[in-house]
Amino acid sequence: MIKRRIVPIAILLATVFFSACGVSKKVHLALEQQHRDLGELYQQGQMDLAESRAKVKSLEDQLDYERKNNASLKEALARLQGSLDKSITQNTQGNVNISKLVDEINASNKYIQHLVNTKNKSDSLNMVLTNNLTRSLSREEMRDVDVKVLKGVVYISLSDNMLYRSGGYEVSEQAGETLSKIAKIIQDYRDYDVLIEGNTDTDPISKTNIRNNWDLSTLRASSVVQVLQNQYGVDPKRLTAGGRGQYNPVADNSTPDGKARNRRTQIIITPKLDQFMELIDKAPETTEASESDF
Template sequence: MIKKIGFPLLLISTVLISSCGVSKKTYQALDAQYKDLSTQYQQSQVELAESKARSKSLEEQLENERKTNAGLREALARLQGTLDNSINQNTQGNVNISKLVDEINASNRYIQHLVNTKNKSDSLNMVLTNNLTRSLSREEMRDVDVQVLKGVVYISLSDNMLYKSGSYEISDRAGETLSKIAKIIQDYKEYDVLIEGNTDNVPISKTNIRNNWDLSTLRASSVVQALQNTYGVDPKRLTAGGRGEYNPIANNSTEDGKSRNRRTQIIITPKLDQFMELIDQAPETSEADTTAN
């Protein structure tokens, strides 16, 4: 915790010392020390406010993940209850109870594996998000919004920072920010990256751009090519897409709303083939299940 410096006491002491005949050189040294301490105090207050803001964001993300995990546990409990009922209903039948129990245990292990995998993915997402926000400056954070929603990392970039006005060409100003995002993408090679362009509902009037579909897709393509050609991201991990004006996050009736809708999102997700491998590991349905039904 940063303790407040006793500026009034130091000032009074300085005045008393000065009135008692202390040399001008000594007074100037004390005055310089006072100003230095005052500057340090103000900087410490700024850093404390920033740390509190980041801590609150991480706490909110952690709470969302806890709720998701609670939902998975409830689903697991419901499945266990269904299977228990199946055992009770078929006790007098010809079902092989021993085999059914083995399949129940296999299903439970599979669900637990999915839960563990999701927990690992959620932890990686939080580390990824924290590393990215820490690498961005305060000025960059005004044009960049980072969120984790349902296990997916969304990095939203404003068009004012990213592109030249009314164009799909990357601006010089965006280079440093893109390089930091590319560094994070390179560090997490087990993730795929979708670049999604979005616009407001104002029609585009360019001879080489037919409509907002074209503009949003061209902007996404520009970011993909910058990540590949300038920052060395594997193009096999990249996908470019445009959603035009049809995915707004704010009302287009105001200038602020239009500005929020003009954005490009970098969406970082686990690789689809890894997810399909998890699906393939699900226990197969046996004849015992068919008989029980």
């Protein structure tokens, strides 16, 4: 009689046990999926945070430069005002036409304001250029590309492991897509000149056909110039290739990380120098110049 009662109870306990195991397994799988999803969200958040910090740093550098530039302009204006005060003091007998001097200073002030407005316009264009480029690059490309605006000039720094094979100077196929995006930006800003500048670390080169790091850095810059010209149609008159060897480091060459940062090729985009010099030469010649002349 007792044995007959034990058998149903055992069957009931087994049923409950296996049902509980089934539920626990489903819960466990759901928790694992949730953990993977949270991990992916965390990695995405970290990448977005790094990108935002880089953009904030670029804007902070630009703001610092603008503050220093405004201080220089204020100093120039103060010197002009000092010149006027000195002239007034030394020419009490009417030897100097004060009215004419004031007009000349006013014309100079208008010219200074014109330079400020022109520079602000150039800086705005550079920021648009930089934003357009960074938006066109993927997150993977941004790991090997650094874009900055310093003193009104756009610097695009490309790591050598993305552009070339180790110790070589021919542009690799994997760099083609990134260079095509940079070439499009260069084509969109036709009033800018482009300098391609090669840089190396301090390790000596051991290729029989390359004498030293001067040769290597210049050959690398020349390779990028020819890709931009031949594959993407950039006007060669706008391009300049140059090498700086190991003599323009941005990090300490005593560490592997520092050497990796120094092995880079920079694409430097800047307003045409002859246009800038022409602007500088356009100083006011008469006191009758109006604001529209500027």
